[in-house]
Amino acid sequence: MKKHFIAALAILISTVTFAQKKELREAEKAIKKSNFAEAKSILGQLDPNSMDDKYKANYYYLNAEALYANGSANNDDIAKALKSLGLIEEGLETETAELKTTMVQSFVTQANEAYEGKDYSTSSKNFENAYRVSTRDTLYLYYAAITASGVQEFDRALVLYEELDDLGYTGIEVEYYAIIKDSGEEEVFASKTMRDLSVKSGTHIKPAERITESKREEIVKAIASIYKSKGENDKALNAISKARKENPEDLNLLISEANLYFELGNNEKFKELLEVATAKDPNNAELQFNLGVLSQDSGDLDMAKKYYDKAIELDPSYVNAKINMAAMILGKEKALIEEMNSLGGSPADNKRYDELKAQRLEIYKSSIPYLESVLETDPSNIDAAKTLMNIYSATGDTAKQKAMKAKVESLGGN
Template sequence: MKKQFIVALAIMVTAFSFAQKKELKSAEKAIKDSNYAEAKSLLTQVEPMLSSMNEDLKAQYYLLNAKALYANGSANNDDVAKALKSLGLVQGDLEVENQELRNTMLQSFVKKGNDAYESNDFSLSSKNFENAYRVSPQDTLYLYYAAATATGVQEYDRALVLYEELEELNYTGIETEYIAVNKETGVIEVFQSKNIRDISVKGGDFVKPSKRHTESKKAEIVKNMALIYTNKGDNEQALIAMTKAREANPDDLNLLISQANLYYKLGDTEKFKELLTIATERDPNNAELQFNLGVMSQDSGDIESAKKYYDRAIVLDPTDVNSKINMASMILNQEKALIQEMNGLGSSSADNKRYDELKLQRSEIYKSVIPYLEGVLVTDPANIEAATTLMNIYSATGDDKYKAMKATVESLGGN
């Protein structure tokens, strides 16, 4: 009786194994016929049998499941993630097929990522580059691309996760570039590989072969993380991230400026001024830094310092519209006190004399603003606010340019 039971059990196991193989065979045929929905349905029926499968059948199931889910590149992101998870479970003799599918997926995701980027669909580009990294985790550059493009379309939560992953990997993005000097142009050119560079040098068109390393992307990554934290209102994490970036790159001027701007956003104007002063000492010919110092001084009520910084910024960059507008606005703001005093005067001879003095001061204020507003219109001729203000000043000072400026304002759609 016992012998009969063992024989019956063996027959049942054999039949069960045969059914598994049959279902897998059917799923494989459906995939070859591009009938991925049918293949997924068949594999769903096989899934409860996994615990009883031998390792070879399990590997076959996971590979077929990945192919069905991937659907030759037409899968959505959720199915792609499931396909990659299934691929990760393929072991044994099917490792070659596993790698072949991974290579196919990688090429497809990279192409889709590049195509989407060229079409300015940065969200889709980011998702494809992330998928490329998930297929080939050693290619960390794709993870960086995914994070950077997600940041570009303000998908901050997702970008932050990707940046944090890059930081955990200690990603630097430093690459070796093989270069040589073009004999005809004298320009340094970068080659795709050392071998191509060497062949070009041997051909006689290039000289002075060498190599160089690209800059680390670590500072950029931490800076972007800090800015995202700031955007999310997590100021503590933002400061931690920026401090780490500065410690790792103490000589990076852009990081120093970013940290200063972060303190400014957080309302710590003293720290902002301290860091910005350090930055201007390192780069005294940076117009943007001078402008930022002007803004900070203006906000704190230090008008004389603000004028000095704005004027310096304009000298360094004559096209700096922002410094000119801020300077004009700040000077015109001094008119308010004069008008208030003028309105409070009586009709005595002393008051009339004081009124004339204030009126003269007001006229001088107008005249001192004119060069800045005219400078704005040289760089930005369509700036209707600057044109309107200038028209009113010309009118108040009796300047002959009034009529011409009035015509300009009307051409820009003003009254």
């Protein structure tokens, strides 16, 4: 009785195996005829867990082909196709590699076409698909993230950016380029071999290479910005703080953290980090300027002047520092005017009035060099021109007042 049972079971297994093999062949035939719906229907009736190991790889491969449908599938089916490919443990290595290559090329082509057509959402999804097939090509994941962010698909972009962050992606690579002989323009090549062949053929000259800049700061700032827009400020700060711990000497990350605190209204922390940044990079005019703004806002005008003057010393063309200096100087006039208007007609009041008038004149004169310097750097700055015109008038410099009036009129002012 036991022998009959074993024999019956063996016949059943043989029958099932034969049926599986037959259905896999039918699915393969349907795929070759591009009948992907039929292939999916056939494969959907099979359970790979009940298959012999030698048929499992074939099932998962055919399932991926059917779902992918030569690139015409929707994103849900593409995701299932990629998952199916990932379940192939051994066997069909050559076929799987060829299918993956075809899929990557198709996704990248569709991504580029969508990008050129300004369909950035579709472009992003195709770049992501290309990466999911070939995870060594992290550049596709980066493209997917920035294009998703560009169309404000922030939740999806955040997932992609955080995946890049977890991978430690920097985007730093060697870039090979040469000059086009006929036009003199620079062309970047996909590889050193392609560049060298172009130079050898005579179409290009002056071959060279360079290291691209890190995209680390951009990625971290994007993560922080998205969290900030969602009102999750702690996560925004943690993103940059984490990156800074990994790269404590990265000045750009330090400044990004400082700016985030500023955007969140924490001026004290902003100033603290700016001072750290300034110590690391004492020749950075922008840092000096920002510290000047903070000092001015807090009422420490002497310190603000020190920072503004340092910014101008480091960068003589720094217009904003000159404008802020002039505005800060002229701001002292308000208190003098208020006191002048409060005085009576007594001899003592008249004497004090003359003293205040003289101080006011000195204020005007001390602002002139900064405003004149603004116009040297930015001749079309009509606000600086109008202010100078009025100051020349107040200081009695008629010739300069007339010249500046003509300049204001030439700039479209009254």
